[in-house]
Amino acid sequence: MKKSLLILGLAVTLFSCNKNEGGATEFKTAYVDTQKLMDDSEALKDLNSRSNVKGEELKRELNDEYQKLKLDYAKAQDEAPRRGAQWVQAKAQEFQEREQKLSMMQDGMMRQLQEEFAPQRDSIVEEMRSYIKDYGKKNGYDYIYGTGDAANVLYAKDSYEITEEILKAVNAKFKGENPDAVKTEDKATEEKAETTEKEEAAK
Numbered sequence: 001m002k003k004s005l006l007i008l009g010l011a012v013t014l015f016s017c018n019k020n021e022g023g024a025t026e027f028k029t030a031y032v033d034t035q036k037l038m039d040d041s042e043a044l045k046d047l048n049s050r051s052n053v054k055g056e057e058l059k060r061e062l063n064d065e066y067q068k069l070k071l072d073y074a075k076a077q078d079e080a081p082r083r084g085a086q087w088v089q090a091k092a093q094e095f096q097e098r099e100q101k102l103s104m105m106q107d108g109m110m111r112q113l114q115e116e117f118a119p120q121r122d123s124i125v126e127e128m129r130s131y132i133k134d135y136g137k138k139n140g141y142d143y144i145y146g147t148g149d150a151a152n153v154l155y156a157k158d159s160y161e162i163t164e165e166i167l168k169a170v171n172a173k174f175k176g177e178n179p180d181a182v183k184t185e186d187k188a189t190e191e192k193a194e195t196t197e198k199e200e201a202a203k
Helices: 003-010 034-040 042-083 085-138 163-174 179-202
Strands: 029-033 143-147
Touching: 029 034, 029 163, 034 042, 034 143, 034 163, 042 085, 042 163, 085 143, 085 163, 163 179
Parallel strands: 029 143
Antiparallel strands: none
8 A cells, every 4th residue: 555545544634713812813733743653553563463474474375386386397307308399398388387377376365465454454544544533623623734755744843743642542542542541641741740840940
């Protein structure tokens, strides 16, 4: 699957606005580093791991068949001088057909992996997109942008980034934990740090 498709699936724009007393429009915005979200997602790591294991199993099966073909070909070469031209021609045709079957087998294995794991990947991305949308609504964001290889944000202050918050939440959800509990814990930690800073500054 192309990275751009994943990034497009995660780039969420929420439309709403609040007006202040002066009539100016104020927006609460944030952005998510979608590449980091893809790389560090526990759900996608688990999926990739299972996909790699299945791919290695299929690869070993294919390699075994290629080894059999290689041994049979070597054996045929040894026998060729005693068998004659007609036998050699028939064997050549046989090996050509076996090579074609192995090529088709390889293509079939690739399709099998794609058909088995691509829908699961799409489902994970869709869940992330849905979570970001809900997160934006719950936390009063006007816009949440996605960045990555196909970035749709040209500039953003570091203070707007919420990648870590989203990442912790989706990973907690994958592990069966409560994403809101993770958020509450992080907020408590931040408030404690702010209180400590204020106390230090007051000394």
